[in-house]
Amino acid sequence: MTDTSPGGDVSTRRAQMFPTLSASQIARIARVGNERALAAGELLFDEGDRDVPMHVVLEGRVSIVHPRDGQEDPITVHGPGEFTGEASMLADRPALVRGRATTAGRVLEVPRAVLKSLVQIDPELSEILLRAFILRRMGLLSGHHGDAVVLGSRHSAGTLRVQEFLTRNGHPYRYVDVDLDDNVQALLDAFHVAVADVPVLICRGERVLKNPSNAEVAECLGFNRAEDAGAIHDLVVVGAGPAGLAAAVYAASEGLDVVVLETSSPGGQAGSSSKIENYLGFPTGISGQALAQRALAQAEKFGAKIRIARSAVKLRCEELPYRIDTADGGCVRARAIVIATGAEYRKLDLPELPKFEGVGVYYGATYVEAQRCAADEVIVVGGGNSAGQAATFLAQSSSHVHVLVRSDGLAASMSRYLIRRIEETRNVTLHTRTRIVGLSGGEHLEQVTWIDDRAGETSVRPIRNVFSMTGAKPNTEWLHGCLELDDKGFILTGADLPPGRPGAARTTARAPLLHETSLPKVFAVGDVRANSVKRVASGVGEGSVCVQLVHRVLAE
Numbered sequence: 328m329t330d331t332s333p334g335g336d337v338s339t340r341r342a343q344m345f346p347t348l349s350a351s352q353i354a355r356i357a358r359v360g361n362e363r364a365l366a367a368g369e370l371l372f373d374e375g376d377r378d379v380p381m382h383v384v385l386e387g388r389v390s391i392v393h394p395r396d397g398q399e400d401p402i403t404v405h406g407p408g409e410f411t412g413e414a415s416m417l418a419d420r421p422a423l424v425r426g427r428a429t430t431a432g433r434v435l436e437v438p439r440a441v442l443k444s445l446v447q448i449d450p451e452l453s454e455i456l457l458r459a460f461i462l463r464r465m466g467l468l469s470g471h472h473g474d475a476v477v478l479g480s481r482h483s484a485g486t487l488r489v490q491e492f493l494t495r496n497g498h499p500y501r502y503v504d505v506d507l508d509d510n511v512q513a514l515l516d517a518f519h520v521a522v523a524d525v526p527v528l529i530c531r532g533e534r535v536l537k538n539p540s541n542a543e544v545a546e547c548l549g550f551n552r553a554e555d556a557g558a559i560h561d562l563v564v565v566g567a568g569p570a571g572l573a574a575a576v577y578a579a580s581e582g583l584d585v586v587v588l589e590t591s592s593p594g595g596q597a598g599s600s601s602k603i604e605n606y607l608g609f610p611t612g613i614s615g616q617a618l619a620q621r622a623l624a625q626a627e628k629f630g631a632k633i634r635i636a637r638s639a640v641k642l643r644c645e646e647l648p649y650r651i652d653t654a655d656g657g658c659v660r661a662r663a664i665v666i667a668t669g670a671e672y673r674k675l676d677l678p679e680l681p682k683f684e685g686v687g688v689y690y691g692a693t694y695v696e697a698q699r700c701a702a703d704e705v706i707v708v709g710g711g712n713s714a715g716q717a718a719t720f721l722a723q724s725s726s727h728v729h730v731l732v733r734s735d736g737l738a739a740s741m742s743r744y745l746i747r748r749i750e751e752t753r754n755v756t757l758h759t760r761t762r763i764v765g766l767s768g769g770e771h772l773e774q775v776t777w778i779d780d781r782a783g784e785t786s787v788r789p790i791r792n793v794f795s796m797t798g799a800k801p802n803t804e805w806l807h808g809c810l811e812l813d814d815k816g817f818i819l820t821g822a823d824l825p826p827g828r829p830g831a832a833r834t835t836a837r838a839p840l841l842h843e844t845s846l847p848k849v850f851a852v853g854d855v856r857a858n859s860v861k862r863v864a865s866g867v868g869e870g871s872v873c874v875q876l877v878h879r880v881l882a883e
């Protein structure tokens with residue numbers, strides 16, 4: 328595996344990825360693990376296995392391989408003092424690789440549940456193991472050592488959706504483009520699919536899904552465990568953006584039984600950012616994807632149960648404990664709720680828009696979308712920080728970036744450091760008081776018409792890629808009249824709630840707490856909350872702080 332971290336020293340990274348534990352560290356693991364002998368050639372675990380224990384090698388060697396097309400791609404060989412495992416171990420997901428004893432030997436076997444408690448109580452081992460697990464996952468991602476193959480096309484919006492879903496969930500996969508790969512026909516024949524079926528997902532070389540929904544992808548790859556339908560949890564967090572993940576980390580670390588429901592992938596809007604540069608502690612910036620993966624690992628380390636591609640569709644506020652219905656037909660019950668469903672971009676008001684979403688119109692500007700544009704000219708619509716980041720990121724690969732805003736300039740909406748970057752980047756042009764009025768093309772966007780409102784001039788440009796990053800619409804439709812919202816649909820909380828209009832289920836005499844909604848024991852944090860500061864740091868702050876108040880209401 329190669330070093331994938333920006334600026335990381337290769338030998339240091341390798342040592343962190345495959346560290347050798349000291350005698351005292353092994354002794355601490357021996358207190359909770361089971362020592363056992365290995366026969367040469369013994370299979371310890373296979374791709375797709377669940378509940379795989381961690382193995383610390385005491386004697387002999389254990390090889391880690393990626394099974395692929397009947398062969399085994401070697402990944403590494405663990406010697407004495409080294410240990411097996413990667414991020415799926417803490418995430419409670421199936422193993423992505425195969426482990427086999429290459430010689431006779433002895434190992435310490437640490438069951439998954441024991442490992443989870445070990446990383447919670449032993450900070451030194453926690454740091455070594457978690458860092459290795461995260462770096463190994465990065466290595467699997469960069470080496471495309473996964474249990475998934477995606478057959479797709481650049482001309483298919485569904486392909487982009489599946490790629491984004493896998494990428495943002497940190498799941499390694501091999502991509503085969505049916506338009507570009509010379510050997511694709513053999514693969515199509517082997518799995519009885521046609522070019523017209525793309526995107527096709529092949530899970531572990533066994534199951535074949537044609538144009539699967541995100542929930543079907545999650546099910547096929549084992550992202551979620553079956554839910555205990557009768558359970559009443561202390562807390563359900565809805566939304567795994569920065570605010571929801573922060574709430575999950577604090578709640579789980581403080582011993583609450585917490586379930587997180589997430590429609591798509593952890594990270595929320597921040598996960599679609601190429602680089603966040605103003606979040607405290609990351610002076611050189613961090614990609615939204617990396618921040619999300621770290622936060623996810625942290626939440627899982629403390630025992631939060633994260634449910635991917637599981638949307639909340641209705642809050643049953645008339646029932647106590649509260650019940651949340653989910654899109655898969657199930658439900659989750661809890662004594663308290665933190666709503667962290669954030670916001671999403673408003674869509675361009677153009678009749679042709681749906682035809683080009685995913686095939687020319689994009690709502691995220693990360694590596695996945697940038698790959699589709701190659702060196703083409705692109706348009707970024709919007710004047711906020713997300714648009715500024717997108718413009719400077721895309722300028723690195725595109726021949727030219729046009730930034731279109733309706734206002735007279737960026738000063739009122741974008742951070743100064745991004746405005747300066749845009750001004751100083753040779754291939755970025757700002758078009759003020761300009762808006763898109765037409766999109767046209769065949770299977771893919773081919774032409775954009777915009778109007779300069781100041782000059783009253785219309786331009787038709789042969790541009791195939793538009794990044795739409797305007798406004799914010801709160802994700803509150805699923806609340807169905809349960810909570811007090813402001814006139815834009817954001818959730819009112821605490822002192823912002825109109826006096827004398829308590830929610831239907833408010834039976835307590837006390838005033839709503841900070842971030843508490845019109846329903847007692849239901850909190851709203853981050854971008855979805857009315858009057859919140861729409862930033863990563865404030866979302867993380869609100870998510871963390873509200874857990875103190877969750878404890879208080881649970882004790883009522």
Ligand SMILES: Cc1cc2nc3c(=O)[nH]c(=O)nc-3n(C[C@H](O)[C@H](O)[C@H](O)COP(=O)(O)OP(=O)(O)OC[C@H]3O[C@@H](n4cnc5c(N)ncnc54)[C@H](O)[C@@H]3O)c2cc1C
Pocket residue numbers: 565566567568569570571588589590591592593594595596597598599600601602603604605606637638639640667668669670671691692712713714716802805852853854855860861862863864866
């Ligand atoms: C491209 C981009 C770049 C940005 N850059 C920066 C930056 O550099 N610095 C900065 O401070 N801020 C930045 N921001 C803003 C920042 O990302 C947001 O303020 C922050 O993500 C808000 O966090 P949140 O958790 O409140 O909501 P979100 O990030 O919106 O997360 C909400 C989550 O809830 C999920 N969800 C929604 N509805 C449901 C449902 N019904 N059931 C289950 N799950 C649901 C969503 O899928 C999502 O994952 C950027 C935003 C974007 C889009």
